[in-house]
Amino acid sequence: MAKSLSHYLCQSCGYQTARWMGRCPDCGEWGGLLEERAASERRSARGDGVSSVLHLATPITTVDISTLHRVSTGLAELDRVLGGGIVPGSFVLLSGDPGIGKSTLLLQASMQIAQGEGIVLYVSGEESLQQTRSRASRLGPLSDRLLLLAETSLQVILDQTDRIRPTILVIDSIQTIASEELESPPGSFSQVREAAVRLMALAKKKGISTIVIGHITKEGAIAGPKTMEHLVDAVVFMEGEGHQIHRLLRAVKNRFGPTPEVGVLEMTAAGLQELANPSEVFLSQRPSGASGSVVIPTLEGSRPLLVELQALVAAPSTAIPRRVFNGVDSNRGVLLLAVLEKRLGLPLSACDVYVNVVGGVRVGETAADLGMAAAILSSARNLLLDPGLCVFGEIGLAGEVRAVPMAEQRLEEAARLGLSHCLMPRHNLDRIQSDFSSLRVSGLRTLEELTERLET
Incomplete structure (x- = not known):
């Protein structure tokens, strides 16, 4: 009978070696190489109760999908x-x-x-x-x-x-x-x-x-x-x-x-x-009369959701100002802070900045840029925003407001929840086909226009 062999397998990446090492040379994980013994004989069949059947190539036009019932x-x-x-x-x-x-x-x-x-x-x-x-x-x-x-x-x-x-x-x-x-x-x-x-x-x-x-x-x-x-x-x-x-x-x-x-x-x-109605649940506890809070229409797959994004700009608590981003990409948030400081002159490099998406939702799309900028600007300048306002759009490094996909679906969700005003990219507004009579829609081209809208 053939003698069974042993080898060491990394439990993180699957790297295999004949001898033990303290650190996996492939992924760098310490203590992840564990000894495993191979079977003495390779089984001739899987033994999973499935018999071996000769399969022939089939033209794609003859494949029946009518029985594909979910x-x-x-x-x-x-x-x-x-x-x-x-x-x-x-x-x-x-x-x-x-x-x-x-x-x-x-x-x-x-x-x-x-x-x-x-x-x-x-x-x-x-x-x-x-x-x-x-x-x-x-x-x-x-x-x-x-x-x-x-x-x-x-x-x-x-x-x-x-x-x-x-x-x-x-x-x-x-x-x-x-x-x-x-x-x-x-x-x-x-x-x-x-x-x-x-x-x-x-x-x-x-x-x-x-x-x-x-x-x-x-x-x-x-x-x-x-x-x-x-x-x-x-x-x-x-x-x-x-x-x-x-x-x-x-x-x-x-x-x-x-x-x-x-x-x-x-x-x-x-x-x-x-x-x-998840949008209504996410907005049910939104504070009134507080700066730094804005509603953003975000897309999760094909579903539009309205979520509350909050920002707090405060005096630094340590020698190095803190940046905390919950629910949004931190790299995107740091980039946006640099754009706001450069284009609008906000002294954010000397302040702690905290951004949070309420309800545990994580927003991964760039359409949250304009809403994040509005919340940060509101907190930094202590501006009270309209409770019926929602904001969406992407921001470029030059401070321009860029178009985002599926703008009409976002507006439909905002109108359905009874919001009264929406700030969005001008390029999206020019392509809107539907009529949103209950929702006042304003198109923006630059961050400077966002500032003007929020301060009026």
């Missing part, structure tokens, strides 16, 4: 992020901070699917059957078509899935699953990669939609090999602050729908509830 999760916000529901045979990865509500979301969706569409196999590697049942009891009515399996063996999970043939397979979580054919511990690079490859093959060949929960590292990245993110059809992040009730679902990859799409949920004692 399965609704029963949660409209989750369906939105997935592109309209779960595609049969798709492989979806859900990740997020510990305790954010990933297990609650998938258990709730599993219960909804079991009530209508078909059989769901929910595999829990972290909780017992009694713990899962107890949690499900407060989320809604139960169904016999929701099957629970408390198991961490990859072979057992594959065998049970092949026997039951569920509509949806849920794995909570992939870091707890281990293959008996590998000697490395659960959660290691090799185990996560093996589980992902085997589950993906099962999903594609049997048409079983599979959703797996993945842990994240302390840096906020998905734990395990990067190849896992390339294997899956969709990667969905669940975001939110631990002390807040709002949760955001954000698709960063989706082969069957738009990205980056976002869904908004609210954590309650009865589980996650959908927010039919």
